[in-house]
Amino acid sequence: MKYAEHKQLEKIRNIGISAHIDSGKTTLTERILFYTGRIEEMHEVKGKDNVGAVMDSMELERQRGITIQSAATYTIWKDHNINIIDTPGHVDFTVEVERALRVLDGAILVLCAVGGVQSQTLTVNRQMKRYNVPCLAFINKLDRLGANPERVLKQMRSKLSHNAAFIHLPMGLEKQCNGIIDLIEEKSLYFEGDYGDIIRVEDVQKDRRTEVQERRHELIEHLSNVDEQLGEMFLEEKTPTIDDIKQAIRRTCLSRSFTPVLLGTALKNKGVQPLLDAVLDYLPHPGEVNNTAILNESKNSEGTQIVLDPARNNSKPFVGLAFKLELNKFGQLTYLRCYQGMLNKGDNIYNARTGKKVKVSRLVRMHSNNMEEVNEVFAGDIFALFGVDCASGDTFVNDGKLNLSMESIHVPDPVVSMSIKPKNNKDRDNFSKAVARFTKEDPTFQFRYDNDNKETIVSGMGELHLEIYAQRMEREYNCPVELGKPKVAFRETMTAPCSFDYLHKKQSGGAGQYARVIGIMEPLPPDQNTVLMFTDETVGTNIPKPFVPGVERGFMDSCDKGYLSGHKLSGVQFRLQDGAHHIVDSSEYAFFLAAKGAVREVFENGSWQILEPIMFVEVTLPDEFHGTIIGQLNKRGGIITGTEGADGWTTLYAEVPLNNMFGYAGELRSMTQGKGEFSMEYSRYSPCLPEVQEQLIRKYQEEMGLVPDEKKKRKN
Incomplete structure (x- = not known):
C-alpha cells in the first residue's frame, strides 16, 4: 500500500480519540490501524505477549498500561487519508489533549458502557467545546459485565448536554454481544473471522423490528429538532431516505447540534469498521472547518x-x-x-x-x-x-x-508543586538537560529555584504528572531524583515598634572598629507586610553620609534569616535617627555590623510573629458535593468568600493557608468521584495560628540545637 500519496481535501480526515481513563482509546486505535491494513497484527495495551499497543511507544506507557503522550499516525480507509491522534485520559496530562484538539477537525468521544460519563469525559467535552470540535460518540466495552448503553446515552444528554441519539443498537450485551444493528440502513451486522474482519450483513430479526422502527423514529425526531431540511420533511410526514438521514447527521454533526452515538467493543473486534465509515460520512474534512x-x-x-x-x-x-x-x-x-x-x-x-x-x-x-x-x-x-x-x-x-x-493553545495553571533534587551530585548536568527538555515540551510542567528555602521546585497538573517526569529523568537521562514536599515560605514580622541604641566597638590593638546606631524599628501596615523599608532620618554629621549605606546593608542582610523560625523578615521599617562615629576607627563595615547588632537587640526586646501565605482557591464541583467540600475547606482552615452555580455545577471561592493545601488535589478528586477541579493563586500574607507558630519555633530551635532532644532528656 502506498501511504505517502496525497489526496484531495475532501478525502482527508484529521481526528482525535479522547475519553476518560481506561475507556479503551488505545485499543480502539490499535483496531483501526489493523482493519485499515496499517499494522500486521494486533496487541493489547497490557498485553500478555509483552509487546503492548503500537501507539504506546514509550516504555513507561507499556508498563503502566496508560497513555502519557499523545501519539500521531495516519492510515487509509476507503480511499480516504485519516490522520489520528491518540490522547491520554488522565487529568494530569490535560495539555496533551488540548494540543490534539487544537489541531484536529473532528473527534471520537469514547465512553465506557459500564462507567459512562466520568470526570475526564467532562473535561474533554469542555475542551471540544472550547475549540468547537465536532464529535461522534462511541460507546465501547459492550462485552463488559454491567454494560448499559441506555444509561450512558441518558448521561450524555443530562451531564454533557448533548443532543444525542443511537444510530446503532446492540445485539446482546456482556457475553451475548454478537454484533450491532444499523438503525439508518436497518441491517444487522455480524463481525466474524478470527479478528472480526469479515462482516456479515443480514436483515433485522423479526422480534426486534418494532424496536428498530421506534428507535429510528426517535433518531429522526432528534435530528428534525436541529436540522431544517429534515424538520420540513418530518412536518410534511414524508419518509426520509437513508441518504437524507446521513446528510442530516453530517450537517448537524458539523454544527455541533447533534451527536450520533455508535456502539461496539474494540477488544472483541466488533463495531470498529462502522465507526470508520461514520468518520468519513459525518466528520468534517479540513476544507469544512474555519481556521x-x-x-x-x-x-x-x-x-x-x-x-x-x-x-x-x-x-x-x-x-x-x-x-x-x-x-x-x-x-x-x-x-x-x-x-x-x-x-x-x-x-x-x-x-x-x-x-x-x-x-x-x-x-x-x-x-x-x-x-x-x-x-x-x-x-x-x-x-x-x-x-x-x-x-x-x-x-x-x-x-x-x-x-x-x-490562536495559541490554552494552558491550564499547574496545581501541585514538589521539591526535586538529583540523588547524586554528579548527575547535575543530566538533570538540567532533562528539565530544559521537559519544560520546553510540556508547558504545564514548570521549574523554578526557591531562594527562600534553597531548593528546586517543580510544578505540574498532579502528583502522577510529576512522578512520571521523575521516572523519565531516571530512564531517559540516567538521573535518579528525589521528590519531596516543598516547604512553605513563611515570614517573620513585628507586632509593635521597638527602639534601639546599639554601640559596636572593637579597639584592641591595630585598626579598630567603632559605630553607634540609634533609631526605631516598627511594623508596616498589613497591605505592606511583604516589603522592607529603610529610612535615614539623621541630621548633622553624627553618622557621616558615606556610612549610611553600610547601615542599610546590615539591616537588609539581617532580614534574610529571622531569629524566630529562620524565615525571612518582612513588613518591617528601620528608621535610623542618630548615632556616633570615631574619626579613625569608623568605617562602612563597622556600621554594617552595628546595624546587624541593632536588629538582634530589637529581636530580643520586641514582640514578633510569623506570617504565612494565604492562597485564593477556586473549586469547581457538581452541586451534589457542595456541603462536603465546604466542610473540607473549613477543616483546612479556609474561609469561604463566595459561591456561584449554573447547570448543576458550583464554583466555590475561598482563602486557605498554603500550608494546609498539600494533598488537596487527590482528596478533592476522591471526594467528588474525580469530577472536582481546583486552582489556586497567591493572595496575601497573614499571621498564622499560635499553634502553627509554636510548632515552627520549636522545629527551628531543634534544628539549631537550642532545645535538648526529648529522648536525651528522658535518659538523664
Whole structure:
C-alpha cells in the first residue's frame, strides 16, 4: 500500500480519540490501524505477549498500561487519508489533549458502557467545546459485565448536554454481544473471522423490528429538532431516505447540534469498521472547518482576523502551527499541522514569533514513533520536522514579511508543586538537560529555584504528572531524583515598634572598629507586610553620609534569616535617627555590623510573629458535593468568600493557608468521584495560628540545637 500519496481535501480526515481513563482509546486505535491494513497484527495495551499497543511507544506507557503522550499516525480507509491522534485520559496530562484538539477537525468521544460519563469525559467535552470540535460518540466495552448503553446515552444528554441519539443498537450485551444493528440502513451486522474482519450483513430479526422502527423514529425526531431540511420533511410526514438521514447527521454533526452515538467493543473486534465509515460520512474534512489567524500589519496594530484557505492550490502562502515538541534519538521533533498552502522539502520557513529562518531538510509523517519520509505536505496534513527551535504553539510561514499568528493553545495553571533534587551530585548536568527538555515540551510542567528555602521546585497538573517526569529523568537521562514536599515560605514580622541604641566597638590593638546606631524599628501596615523599608532620618554629621549605606546593608542582610523560625523578615521599617562615629576607627563595615547588632537587640526586646501565605482557591464541583467540600475547606482552615452555580455545577471561592493545601488535589478528586477541579493563586500574607507558630519555633530551635532532644532528656 502506498501511504505517502496525497489526496484531495475532501478525502482527508484529521481526528482525535479522547475519553476518560481506561475507556479503551488505545485499543480502539490499535483496531483501526489493523482493519485499515496499517499494522500486521494486533496487541493489547497490557498485553500478555509483552509487546503492548503500537501507539504506546514509550516504555513507561507499556508498563503502566496508560497513555502519557499523545501519539500521531495516519492510515487509509476507503480511499480516504485519516490522520489520528491518540490522547491520554488522565487529568494530569490535560495539555496533551488540548494540543490534539487544537489541531484536529473532528473527534471520537469514547465512553465506557459500564462507567459512562466520568470526570475526564467532562473535561474533554469542555475542551471540544472550547475549540468547537465536532464529535461522534462511541460507546465501547459492550462485552463488559454491567454494560448499559441506555444509561450512558441518558448521561450524555443530562451531564454533557448533548443532543444525542443511537444510530446503532446492540445485539446482546456482556457475553451475548454478537454484533450491532444499523438503525439508518436497518441491517444487522455480524463481525466474524478470527479478528472480526469479515462482516456479515443480514436483515433485522423479526422480534426486534418494532424496536428498530421506534428507535429510528426517535433518531429522526432528534435530528428534525436541529436540522431544517429534515424538520420540513418530518412536518410534511414524508419518509426520509437513508441518504437524507446521513446528510442530516453530517450537517448537524458539523454544527455541533447533534451527536450520533455508535456502539461496539474494540477488544472483541466488533463495531470498529462502522465507526470508520461514520468518520468519513459525518466528520468534517479540513476544507469544512474555519481556521483563523491574526494578521498584524504593523507592530502597534491590534491585528485583524483572517480566515485561512485550505484549498490545495499553491498560490497561497504556507501557514503551519507547531502543536507538540518531542525529543527522540534523532533530535527534536516538532509536530505541525499545515493550515494553508504547501511545503516542499528544502523550503525555507520563518517562525512568526521570533522571525528566525529555518531550512526544511526533512519532512516526515508519523506512525506512533516510526517515521516515513515525504517530499511535500499540503493544507490539512499533519507532519513533523527535525531540528526546529521553537515553542509549543508557534506559527510558521514561508514568507518572512508575513506577520501571522494563530490562536495559541490554552494552558491550564499547574496545581501541585514538589521539591526535586538529583540523588547524586554528579548527575547535575543530566538533570538540567532533562528539565530544559521537559519544560520546553510540556508547558504545564514548570521549574523554578526557591531562594527562600534553597531548593528546586517543580510544578505540574498532579502528583502522577510529576512522578512520571521523575521516572523519565531516571530512564531517559540516567538521573535518579528525589521528590519531596516543598516547604512553605513563611515570614517573620513585628507586632509593635521597638527602639534601639546599639554601640559596636572593637579597639584592641591595630585598626579598630567603632559605630553607634540609634533609631526605631516598627511594623508596616498589613497591605505592606511583604516589603522592607529603610529610612535615614539623621541630621548633622553624627553618622557621616558615606556610612549610611553600610547601615542599610546590615539591616537588609539581617532580614534574610529571622531569629524566630529562620524565615525571612518582612513588613518591617528601620528608621535610623542618630548615632556616633570615631574619626579613625569608623568605617562602612563597622556600621554594617552595628546595624546587624541593632536588629538582634530589637529581636530580643520586641514582640514578633510569623506570617504565612494565604492562597485564593477556586473549586469547581457538581452541586451534589457542595456541603462536603465546604466542610473540607473549613477543616483546612479556609474561609469561604463566595459561591456561584449554573447547570448543576458550583464554583466555590475561598482563602486557605498554603500550608494546609498539600494533598488537596487527590482528596478533592476522591471526594467528588474525580469530577472536582481546583486552582489556586497567591493572595496575601497573614499571621498564622499560635499553634502553627509554636510548632515552627520549636522545629527551628531543634534544628539549631537550642532545645535538648526529648529522648536525651528522658535518659538523664
